[in-house]
Amino acid sequence: MKILIVDDEPRHVRGMSNMISMMRPDAQILAAKDGIGALEIMRSDRPDVVLSDIQMPLMDGLAFLKQLEEEGIRTKVVMVSAYNLFEYAQTAIRHGAYDYLLKPVDSDKVEELLKRLELQLAAESKQQDESADMRQRLHMTTSAYRSRLLHLWLSGNLSDEERAELEALDIVKDANTVVLTELSFTQQVNKDRSICPPELVQQLEKVWSCFGQAHTFSLNTVLNNGVQLVTVVHPVSPIHEKRREIREALSSLREAWLSDGELIHGVGSNPDPLIHDIGVLYRAAQTAIAYTFHDCWSGTVFHDELLFPKRTVFRLDGERLFEALQEPGMDSVKAMCRSAFDELAAEGQTDPKLLKEYASLTLMKIKSRTRDVIDRHAGSVVTETAVxxxxxxxxxxxxxxxxxxxxxxxxxxxxxxKQDKSEMIMEKCLSWIQEHFMKDLTLEMAAEQFFFNASYFSTLIKSRTGKSFSDHITEARMRHAKELLAAGNLKIYEIAARCGYRDTKYFTRMFKKQTGLSPEAYKHISFSQTRNED
Structure with missing residues (x-):
């Protein structure tokens, strides 16, 4: 309980404060020295109880009490005075005083007063809570019933009696615009996703009220991760004249809800003010909202903006796409798909269902084209993506x-x-070089042997082994030359011939370049090492 003590005598204030603090340790005690100071505290802190002296300078207790009455500030005011005069008590009660105490104040009477005050304050608080709850329940019941009528109106299932009730609502009179709104929550938002946020209802109504009479209500539509709302509008001027302003307002609202999820709108309106078929307008809004799939609409589509083209063009060559998939990078593949689907989308005019059908068909065709080539995991991913x-x-x-x-x-x-196949080919190529190095081998001969273009084969060998085709031949020949030289029973020209070199001098230069020794020196060193080992 919050208690304000008003008295121009500091000792009286201290005495009353100490007494109440001992009786009610949890009470919050405030103090003022006159009626003017007390009024300021009343306006800012709103205490539950005021104990005010009557005789005070500037503004006495009775004037203070009268000012509270004029300002409509309702609180429990107990007048405290040293004068036991009936007219004082009568005046105080007439201006709304709760009770009257005489100085010096008796502690038992103060205790009794506090108990009565506590009981009455508790009773009033309970009554206020019950009244507020009743008002909330009444509001919810009225709102729910009104929403039910609007649902039936949209679906065309109103009875004559219900239609009469609905027509009593100003919102349905001459309404020629229906807006369907969807809020798809992000996975991170921790909310009951079956309940429409009341603040969104209020904000939508506020936006559309700038363009005419509007009423927003949530639909009882079950979505996987979001809610739907409908706004019925009776615009002041034709909707198409305010399209830019409407889209800007809805874009701002979309930004405000971005942390919660994706907010999109479909608008169905009839330019003829004499035609108000709400069912047709609602279905137009349903069609329009589907086209928000196209990012170019920025989340808001007006039904009369859609052209519904009869001819669709899809220029994605399956064979060219398959060839591009065999290139080292994905740039060509992505460019081909982007170009083909951008053209098919027709700047947001193509039915999203058709785009999805072509996308799934493209993936399934590629899977069929590569079914004997790609692994099972890749095939499963493609199927799951398409389906x-x-x-x-x-x-x-x-x-x-x-x-x-x-x-x-x-x-x-x-x-x-392709990489696995290349590795196998490299192994076969290196074995082939080991078997035929004594012959006059060329890159073209090897490429033809393994069914490759010579230039590509040269690049492939270099990328896979880090050495050129000629390096591998030279290494094979030098390896064999060392074995023959170490054996020591052949002359240098004979070894050169057996290693594929017709020119002995060229063989000598190549051997020295590779080992740092001449064939004769290598042969001598190898022979000496063999003899020492023996």
Whole structure:
């Protein structure tokens, strides 16, 4: 309990404060020396009880009490005075005083007074809570019933009696615009996703009220991760004239809710003020909101902006795409897909369902084309992307990313297979060099042997082994030359010939370049080492 003591005598203030503090240690005690100071405290702190002297300078207790009455400040005021005069008590009670105490104040009477005050304050608090709860329940019941009527109105299932009730609401009169709004919550938002945030209802109503009479209510539609709302509008001027301002206002609202989720809107309106078929407008809003899939609309689509083109163009060559997937990088693949789907999207005019169908079909065709080449994991990822992820994706850029991700699995699998095949070819090539190094081998001969272009084969060998084709031949020949020289039973020209060199001098230069020794020196050193070992 918060108690204000008003008295121009400091000792009286201290005495009363100490007495109440001993009786009620948890009470919050405030003090003022006259009526003017007490009024300031009343306006700012709103104490529950005031104990005020009557005789005070500037503004006495009775004037203070009268001022409270004029300002509508309701609190329990107990007048305290040394004068036992009936007219004082009568005046105080007439101006709303709760009770009257005589100085010197008796502690038992103060205790009795505090008990009565506590009981009455508790009773009033309980009554206020019950009244507030009743008002809230009444508001919720009225709002729920009104929303039910509006739901039936949208679906065209109103009875005559219900229609009469609904038409009594000003909002439905001459309404020619219906807005369907969806809020899809992000995974991080910890909310009951079946309950529409009341602040969103208020904010939508506020936005649309700038353009006409508006009423927003939530739909009882079950979404996986969000809620739907409908705003019925009777615009002051035709909606198409305010389209830019509306889109800016809704974009700002979208930004405000970005931390909670994605906010999108579909607007169905009828330019003819004499036609108010709410069912048609609602279905138009449903169609329009589906096109927010296209990022170019920035989350708001007006139904009359859609052209519904009859002819769709999709220019993605499957064979060219397959060839691009065999290139080292994904740049060509991504560029081809982006170009083809941008053209198909027709600047946001193509039905998102059609885009998704072409996306899934593209992935499944590539999977079929590569089914004997790519591994099982890549095939499973492509299928899951085409069958599950793409049909459920929420936006155009997400669709493009899913296509790229699915094709990326195929590209990686093809690259891995090509790399494995290259490793096998390198092993065979190096073995082939070991078997034929004594012949006059050329890069063209090796490339033809393994069915490769000579230039590509040269690059492949270098990238896989770090050495050129000629380096591998030279190493094989030098290795064999060392073995023959160490044996010591052949002449230098004979060893050169057996290692594939027709020119003995050229063989000598090459051997010295590779080992740092001439063939004769290497032969001598090898022979000496062999003899010492023996």
């Amino acid at each position: 599950m992820a793409i049909p459920n994706c929420a936006g155009y850029e997400q669709l493009i990313q899913l296509i790229a991700a699915g094709l990326g699995e195929v590209h990686q699998s093809l690259s891995d297979r």
